[in-house]
Amino acid sequence: MRASIGSLSKPLYLVGILIVLLVWELLAAGFAVGVLPRLKEVLHSLLSLAESGELWRHLSVSLYRSWAGFTVGAALGFLTGAVAGFSPILYALLKPLVGLLLSFPAVVIVMLAMVWFGIGEGVAVFTTALFTFPIMYVSVVEGTKQLDAQLLEMAEVYKIAKWYLWWNFYLPALATAILAGFSFAAGTAFRKTVMAELLGSNDGVGYAMAMTRFNFDAAGLFAWVVVCLLIVALVDWILVKPVAGYSRLWGLSAKTSSAGPGE
Amino acid sequence: MSNLTKLTRVSLWLWSTLGVLSLVAVWQWMSHLYSPVFVPSPRETIVAMVGLLRAPENRTHVYSSFYRILLSLTIMSVTSIALGVMSGFNPWIQQLLKPLKDILLAIPPVALSLLVIFIFGVGTVQTVTIAVMLAFPLLYGAVLSAVRSVDRDMLEMLRAFEVGKTLQLREAYLPAVLSAVMPSMVLAAGLTVRLMIMAEIIVGMGTGIGHALSLARVHMATDDIFAWMIVMIVAVLTIEGGLLYLVKKYLLTWQAGR
Numbered sequence: 001m002r003a004s005i006g007s008l009s010k011p012l013y014l015v016g017i018l019i020v021l022l023v024w025e026l027l028a029a030g031f032a033v034g035v036l037p038r039l040k041e042v043l044h045s046l047l048s049l050a051e052s053g054e055l056w057r058h059l060s061v062s063l064y065r066s067w068a069g070f071t072v073g074a075a076l077g078f079l080t081g082a083v084a085g086f087s088p089i090l091y092a093l094l095k096p097l098v099g100l101l102l103s104f105p106a107v108v109i110v111m112l113a114m115v116w117f118g119i120g121e122g123v124a125v126f127t128t129a130l131f132t133f134p135i136m137y138v139s140v141v142e143g144t145k146q147l148d149a150q151l152l153e154m155a156e157v158y159k160i161a162k163w164y165l166w167w168n169f170y171l172p173a174l175a176t177a178i179l180a181g182f183s184f185a186a187g188t189a190f191r192k193t194v195m196a197e198l199l200g201s202n203d204g205v206g207y208a209m210a211m212t213r214f215n216f217d218a219a220g221l222f223a224w225v226v227v228c229l230l231i232v233a234l235v236d237w238i239l240v241k242p243v244a245g246y247s248r249l250w251g252l253s254a255k256t257s258s259a260g261p262g263e
Numbered sequence: 264m265s266n267l268t269k270l271t272r273v274s275l276w277l278w279s280t281l282g283v284l285s286l287v288a289v290w291q292w293m294s295h296l297y298s299p300v301f302v303p304s305p306r307e308t309i310v311a312m313v314g315l316l317r318a319p320e321n322r323t324h325v326y327s328s329f330y331r332i333l334l335s336l337t338i339m340s341v342t343s344i345a346l347g348v349m350s351g352f353n354p355w356i357q358q359l360l361k362p363l364k365d366i367l368l369a370i371p372p373v374a375l376s377l378l379v380i381f382i383f384g385v386g387t388v389q390t391v392t393i394a395v396m397l398a399f400p401l402l403y404g405a406v407l408s409a410v411r412s413v414d415r416d417m418l419e420m421l422r423a424f425e426v427g428k429t430l431q432l433r434e435a436y437l438p439a440v441l442s443a444v445m446p447s448m449v450l451a452a453g454l455t456v457r458l459m460i461m462a463e464i465i466v467g468m469g470t471g472i473g474h475a476l477s478l479a480r481v482h483m484a485t486d487d488i489f490a491w492m493i494v495m496i497v498a499v500l501t502i503e504g505g506l507l508y509l510v511k512k513y514l515l516t517w518q519a520g521r
Contacts, residue, residue: 096282115483206371
């Protein structure tokens with residue numbers, strides 16, 4: 001019943017991509033003429049975006065904002081998570097806040113941020129930081145739950161220095177959970193930045209996408225979508241792949257990806 | 264480390280309540296620091312909420328959002344369970360669907376929304392399409408791995424005793440899929456609520472909570488935004504809690520009764 005396709009899985013993946021592209025091209029050429037841009041048009045649009053420098057201008061703005069928001073949010077999430085992982089009281093105190101942040105629609109925060117900061121940089125950075133924080137926090141707290149209680153007790157008995165424990169024991173053990181959270185948070189940061197820019201900014205990838213809507217520039221929109229997908233793939237490739245390799249070194253298996261369900 | 268279990272359930276609950284209270288306290292304090300245009304006080308928010316829920320047009324907004332959310336949830340569950348089961352049994356289908364799943368996971372949700380608007384225009388069907396597509400990978404993945412992880416020994420045994428296909432499905436696959444799918448359903452439901460609000464705002468619907476939020480922002484009515492936020496939190500918690508209750512009640516009794 002369960003056929004093995006082990007060595008075929010990569011080629012099949014490519015076939016799947018080809019099918020997606022083929023269906024798109026057929027639809028664009030046959031059914032939805034004028035609605036769906038042809039592949040050629042999208043590529044052309046992508047090239048002209050790159051040539052005019054518009055691609056890099058908006059992309060660098062978005063990357064900077066997601067980096068800034070990510071850094072603030074992930075740092076806060078890591079610190080509070082590291083404390084809450086060892087302090088049940090703080091964990092219980094923070095539970096409502098984290099639950100709230102995890103169940104908030106991001107658009108609503110974007111709208112509030114637009115009232116608070118006005119159109120511009122602040123909206124994107126604030127939203128990104130606010131939604132990076134709970135992801136990192138939860139990963140670190142979950143990581144501390146994996147620690148071996150007996151080993152810890154032994155360390156206490158032998159009065160081993162705290163910093164030594166952290167460096168040689170906690171961090172490696174926490175690494176998998178933290179890095180999994182890290183890579184997912186990185187993907188989330190970029191998506192949240194794009195959302196915030198679409199509604200409340202006058203530059204960046206999100207803004208450029210909103211503009212394609214007003215100009216009825218379907219090929220341009222698809223080109224920007226391709227850029228977004230490439231960014232996520234790049235993050236996976238630069239951040240996630242080495243991370244997975246690293247945690248395998250520690251004998252841990254991490255299921256990491258910067259892509260994940262969210263809004 | 265099970266440090267967290269050192270605290271009893273009751274004291275955990277008490278500290279969490281204190282957490283909620285301190286959130287409200289910080290909120291109250293912020294509202295003193297800033298003008299109500301930026302941070303309305305909890306009191307003002309409750310007044311605004313009562314006012315909102317009194318107005319008949321807002322009830323229409325809540326109903327139409329709710330209708331869209333239920334519709335999306337239904338379609339999403341059916342498609343992802345069907346495709347998940349198919350992919351679980353057939354690795355070819357799984358591999359062919361994988362790029363689509365990866366794209367749906369990686370694409371910024373607003374970008375997908377714009378794509379749908381470009382291709383299909385504006386309307387209820389479009390918002391539902393957006394929510395279904397973006398929530399699909401979550402449940403699909405859960406179903407897929409549930410089917411794949413069905414206890415092999417159990418299957419061997421069932422086959423050795425030449426148990427029929429229907430019994431195999433009922434005894435081995437159904438319990439595995441159900442117990443894996445139910446928690447993901449709860450997550451997917453919360454996700455769908457958030458996706459629907461986003462879709463309504465991006466698509467620019469004339470009804471729905473998303474529309475009401477857009478209006479509140481245009482009018483700089485921060486108290487209304489806060490009020491809608493509370494309405495939404497209550498909605499998400501109710502839907503998740505309701506589903507979780509059903510899961511606990513029926514799934515557990517069903518498993519115990521087997």
